[in-house]
Amino acid sequence: MTNATLANPHTGTVRMTAGERAGIPPRRMDFEFSDETTRYWYGDNAFLTTFWTTLSALFPEGETFFVDTVKNYRHIITEQTLKDQVSGFVGQEAMHSKEHEAFNNMATKHGLPTEKLDKELSWLFKVIRKVIPKRMQLAATVALEHYTAILAEQLLRDERHQEMFKDKEALKLWMWHALEENEHKIVAYDVYKLAGGNYAERVFTMFIATVIFFSVVGTGHIRLLWADKSLFNWKENWKGLKFLWGFNGLFPRLSGQYFDFYRPSFHPNDHDTVALLEEWRHKMLDEGGILADQIKNPSHAAKSAAA
Ligand SMILES: [Fe+2]
């Protein structure tokens, strides 16, 4: 079964896909980033633009790894709901990789070597796939999916982020991705639990993943700033640093949710985003919404997710 909504050409009826049934509908997008895309599309600031672009550069390889680590355990899943959720997760992540590749190509045209970062990450994952046990690989996905979920939640909750977007297409891409990261935030965790994952392994892996995450993102960010000839633009970089790390900055505000992961009884659903996602599905997918014209399989995507 594909992840797209399936229509019967004879009866005209539309059958929901597994992901749609589970409230994790893969939505087919086709964003277009033209040569006119604003160079500093986030806050008119090179530091912040290259920060988000670094994350985007790492998504295609990263999300492929996430999907593979979950698929490694697909055979042990017997419950239909979790099977459907995994299908939705796989479909959503595949679409994220595709759209971020388009975004990264635009960044490359702006002189940012995103493909180099992506390639290097693929080497890192090659090593991880070879030397780390499969369940620990899945624990790494659980840890990094926690990052994407809390980061995405902040993007959706805090209007300041939305106001920082200076390019409409970029806004659509990041908000769509943020929505779906929260729609599927429990999937890797629940599969990990089913695979016999335990507390010690989960938090140990989170600690290691955090060190690697900040090393990879930090060095990638510096390289993109260098390529942009903005590495020594002290004034703009200071502004960007404050936005990310200052009092009330992006990362300090994530710290509570981040450390929540270290609670023995933690579950991603402890962070209630039901109403927030409902609000954003309406905002983006309903008539007149920013994604209403863009979505290629709109049939059940919004309704099923809201159900
Ligand atoms: Fe994603």
Ligand SMILES: [Fe+2]
């Ligand atoms: Fe994800």
